[in-house]
Amino acid sequence: MSSELQKAFCYEPGVKHPVLKEISIPEPKENQVLLKIRAAGLCLSDVHVVESGLLSYDYPFAMGHEISGEIYKSGSLVDSVTYPIGGKFAVYGVKNCSHCEFCQDGRQNLCNNNGSQWYGLGVGGGYEHYVIVENPVHLIAIPEGVSFEQAAVASDAVLTPYHAVSTVSLNPSKRVLLIGLGGLGSCALQIVKSYNPYIVCVDRKEDLKSIADEFGADEFYTDLTKSDVPKKSFDAVFDFVAIQSTYEVSQQYVKNGGIIKPVGLGQEKITFNLSDLGCRDVKIIGSFWGTPKEQTEAMILVQRGIVKPVITSYKFEDFPKAYELLSTGKSKGRLVLSM
Ligand SMILES: [Zn+2]
Numbered sequence: 001m002s003s004e005l006q007k008a009f010c011y012e013p014g015v016k017h018p019v020l021k022e023i024s025i026p027e028p029k030e031n032q033v034l035l036k037i038r039a040a041g042l043c044l045s046d047v048h049v050v051e052s053g054l055l056s057y058d059y060p061f062a063m064g065h066e067i068s069g070e071i072y073k074s075g076s077l078v079d080s081v082t083y084p085i086g087g088k089f090a091v092y093g094v095k096n097c098s099h100c101e102f103c104q105d106g107r108q109n110l111c112n113n114n115g116s117q118w119y120g121l122g123v124g125g126g127y128e129h130y131v132i133v134e135n136p137v138h139l140i141a142i143p144e145g146v147s148f149e150q151a152a153v154a155s156d157a158v159l160t161p162y163h164a165v166s167t168v169s170l171n172p173s174k175r176v177l178l179i180g181l182g183g184l185g186s187c188a189l190q191i192v193k194s195y196n197p198y199i200v201c202v203d204r205k206e207d208l209k210s211i212a213d214e215f216g217a218d219e220f221y222t223d224l225t226k227s228d229v230p231k232k233s234f235d236a237v238f239d240f241v242a243i244q245s246t247y248e249v250s251q252q253y254v255k256n257g258g259i260i261k262p263v264g265l266g267q268e269k270i271t272f273n274l275s276d277l278g279c280r281d282v283k284i285i286g287s288f289w290g291t292p293k294e295q296t297e298a299m300i301l302v303q304r305g306i307v308k309p310v311i312t313s314y315k316f317e318d319f320p321k322a323y324e325l326l327s328t329g330k331s332k333g334r335l336v337l338s339m
């Protein structure tokens, strides 16, 4: 097994897209699981990472952090009742130690000891056929009725907005501004909608009005600053683009005392008007991915039809085509490799 090779789309420094390579299929060590990948979602953050070109990891490794599949082989210490061969699981994307204060508290997304490694970033990810799961606690069981594609997408595109939204108090009297209706934003809209606030969506892509309409947004604009929507009128702003220009819109339109959550890691540094922020008691709150418990809840949202991720499937070998669509802003919803 250890001498067998697999095709993988890998990070390569200085190259502006993941590169097809042949790498070995690893043998699982004592407490590891080898997962046969059945679906892997493509995330825009991969494009940001590749284009920044600033990573100091050991190469090569396959990218892709939305992963689901079946257990193919396990190390000798893995509990085969909880983690049976053929069992269907999604991967929890944040490689975590399971014993630091944050992991002990169920907030593995904040693990102190993850060495800045996530599945698909520093260690093998989803754009390959077999991936080593470093610890079986990084596996989340897929509920009945949830497909591999949905489970993959739920591990980031549903989980990340679920984590961001569920920590804000929303109800029908609140007004929410949602910026960006891509892979995460289109799921965020459905999650926000489940609390029934008044929802205004913004995306510079006119054709995403169909997503806004389908999932119950009250208003949609390509440019909020050219609309009649009053400034300082939203209790919460979720910004899934998170670049300087969308941040500025967020601060102009958030109410006094309101909350801004920049969720996409669109830009490393953003500047803000401190005197306006301070005088109006506006809160900017960071939000990173989600917890394993929330990942199960995200899949239950999908299972119950409360969130219907917009998914387009591609064959593994068509990865370059899908990546091109994603990186040039021509994709709609989530693009997923089906294997
Ligand atoms: Zn992502």
Ligand SMILES: [Zn+2]
Pocket: 096, 097, 098, 099, 100, 101, 102, 103, 104, 108, 110, 111, 112, 113, 114
């Ligand atoms: Zn930890």
